[in-house]
Amino acid sequence: MGSKRLDWIDIAKGIAIIxxxxxxxxxxxxPLRHAIFSFHMPVFFILAGYTFRPKPWRELLSGSVSRLLVPYVVLALAWHVPTFLMSGAPLTGGTLVAGLETIAFASGVDVPGLGVTAVGMAWFLAALFTSRLLFNALMLLFDARELGVVCQGVACTVIAFCGLSVSRLLGAYLPLDLDLSCYxxxxxxxxxxxxxxxxEPSVDKPLLFIGSGVVWLVFAALSGLELSSRRVDGFVLASIAALAGSYSVAWVSMAIEKMKGMPILGAFERGLVFxxxxxxxxxxxxxxxxxxPWQTMPLLMTLPASWLFASIVRSACDIGLAYVIKKA
Incomplete structure (x- = not known):
């Protein structure tokens, strides 16, 4: 269990962010969006668990606040402040309270019944922050009680189902995505x-990759998953699809990692690592x-499969800007 960074994990994250x-x-x-959403966010959370180790609470809070909670608030403000300014609405006490409620709930969609608006994509950072705290508490409890892997799995499954029941069945979204974090x-x-x-997957066992791919395709078609809106249609099927899809991504990432020494494919590998x-x-x-307006740009709209070209241009712009920032 060394601390050396594993390239295949970075490659998997690179595939997922694209x-x-x-x-x-x-x-x-x-259908393509449905397939992507069935596993692309779970990849990040599964990898977060893969690299996680239980920590003392002070160390965990210090790292999680600086790496997740602070960026969450900054990102939420970066979206909502310009949106508010462009709306031309007056700044009132009620507006400030509504904004604070939005940040406090950190929901990817509007909170039903409370009139709290969605925070946007920043929900992911808040959910990961809360999940890390909850998972740390569970792992410390499991270790203290010396629970076996089966009991741990049952406990986490029950917690996940209860968390989703709070939001999906009772319509109660909890602050900082606590209900979603249970899943x-x-x-x-x-x-x-x-x-x-x-x-872990092994590139020497392609049948496992093929099997996981088939399971993902079948189970994803029979279920639905969109974590930002707490939509887990078919709890068991959707969860298995998420795990199988993530397993397939990990297998592909390990295969790509082996290309690092090749002339052209090595550049592709390094790009995904970045x-x-x-x-x-x-x-x-x-x-x-x-x-x-990526999807409605006049130049892109004239092309066949405009969504494909919009995706390529959008990905290139986002990744290119990140590269410039990292190198600055």
């Missing part, structure tokens, strides 16, 4: 268990590029 951009550019609804800890536990049980390591910066840039 799919985030594509998923937000393709037509909605569409996310199940994904984190899966990644954590994969690492500690040595269950995207993975800069995924937070790319995500932040993408979170505020909604002001650009």
């Amino acid at each position: 799919l985030v951009i594509v998923g937000h550019t393709v037509p909605n609804p569409s 996310i800890v199940l994904l984190m536990w899966a990644g954590h268990t994969v690492r500690h049980r040595g269950l 995207c993975g390591r800069a995924s937070l910066a790319i995500f932040a840039i993408h979170a505020v590029d909604w002001f650009i």
Whole structure:
């Protein structure tokens, strides 16, 4: 369990962040968007669990606040302040309270019944912050009680189902995505268990990749998953699809990692590694590029499969800007 950074993890994050951009550019609804959403965000949470180790609370809070909570607030303000200024609405006490409620709930969609508006894509950072705290508490409890992997899995599944029931059945969204985080800890536990049980994919076992791909295709077609809106249609099927899709991404990432020594494919590998390591910066840039009408640009609209070209241009702009910032 060394601390050496694994390139395949960065490659997987790079693939996932590109799919985030594509998923937000393709037509909605569409089969491609449905397929992407079935696993692209779970990849990040599963990998977060894979690299997670229980920490003392002071260390965990210090790192999580600086790396997740502060960027979350900055990103939320970067979206909502310009939106408010462009609206021309007057700044009142009620407006400030509404803005604080939006930031406090951190919901990717409007909160039903409370009139709290969605915070936008920044929800991911807040949800990861809350999930890390919840998962740390669970792992410390599991270790203290010496619970086996089966009991841990059952506990995380029950917590996930209860969390979704709060939002999906009762319509009660909790601050900082706590209800959604109950489901996310199940994904984190899966990644954590994969690492500690040595269950990582192996490029020497292509049949496992083919099998996971088939499971993902079938189960994703029979279910639906969109974490920002707490939509998990078919709890078991959607969760298996998310795990199988993420497993497939990990397998592909390990295969790409082996290309690093090849002349042209090596550049492709290094590009994906950069995207993975800069995924937070790319995500932040993408979170505020909604002001650009990618899907309705006159030049792109004249092309066949305009969504494809819009996705390529949008990805290139977001990744290119992240590269410039990283090199500055």
